Amino acid sequence: MALNPMEQFTIKPLIAEPLFAIAGHPIYFTNQALLMIIVVVASSLFLTLAVKPGRLVPTRGQSMAEISYEFVANMIHTATGEDGLKFFPFVFTLFMFVLCSNFFGMIPGSFTVTSQIAVTLALACLVMLIVIITGFAKHGLRFFMLFVPKAPIYILPLLVVIELISFCSRPISLSVRLFANMLAGHTLLAVFAGFVVSLGAAGGLLAPLSVAPLLLIVGILLLEFLVAFLQAYVFAILTCIYLNEALHLHDHH
């Protein structure tokens, strides 16, 4: 039994025929689409149904919803200040989408939406688009001062180039970080699972050795839960930091 650890990242249509086509590109209903729908429906239902505004003592579900709300609100507030709170719905959506995608991906046999570079890159580009629009809307052409740090004049050209490169590489670093983390974790789990199977199948003296990769899987699985949360957090906090720069340039850090 040859297990391909990359198999789990394959996007398979659940309905063989394309639903329709956009500009000549066929759109399928895929396993990833199903997971995305599950993610957004589950998080929407959870965050709306678990909460009753009149409840003085929250239930467990409401408490969790409120904690995630306040977690993101505090994150935005500390990273961008008071005027960043208008981005709350966006950052909250981003955080919940990535977090739930990561966690739903942990269910065996499901699909990790965020293990696709197309998804993470699209999200990162959306973030940068909003950052750029915010920057120009707030500061106009002065937004370009973002690339001009306070430094002696003779070193400035070099710094401007560095700042430009760093700014342009942000969508890539933002998307690749999330994508690679999820991809690597799930690949690692699949590889070790393959070891368990092949050692077990080898039989004889090798069979008891299959316990070792199994134990490793348990450890990595725990680590993956941490990574699932951490990457969602990192994605959200970096979004806040970029938004802060768009809002305040280099005025106060």
Added chain:
Amino acid sequence: MQEHAATTETTEAPKKEGGFPPFDTTTFPTQFFWLVVTFAFLFTVMWRLAGPKINAAITNRRGTINGAIAEASKARAEAEAAQAGYETALAGARSRGNALAEETRQKLNTEIAKAKAEADSKAADAMAAAEARIAQTRETAKGHVKTAARDAAIAIVERLTGDKVSAEDATAALGN
């Protein structure tokens, strides 16, 4: 593995170019489409429903708690005011009581003094009256002694001489 990939390629609708699924660009339109749909849906829910709802829950609770704290501190202030009022009333009553006691004592003292003075004067009067009576008695007694002396003198003169001396003469003869 190559064979495996090749067989799946023919059965699955999106054509795969290489062995690494995330870089299979034929799936990108589908991925973008579903991402836009689901993300937009979630954003709308967060923006219009979940966000305001959770915010209302948190604000409500904060309001209720702050209201309760304000009410509690008000009640505490009231209790403290009541305590202070009680203490002033108590102090007033105590001082009034003291004043009353002092007044009563004063009054009693004056009454006692008055009664004592009255009694003293009565006693002095009684004493004076008694002394007067004693003096009178003494005078009367002295008078009696004179009469007795006169009578005796008359009797003596009569026995010796046989003459009857009048009382006036006897008195004059005796002198004082």
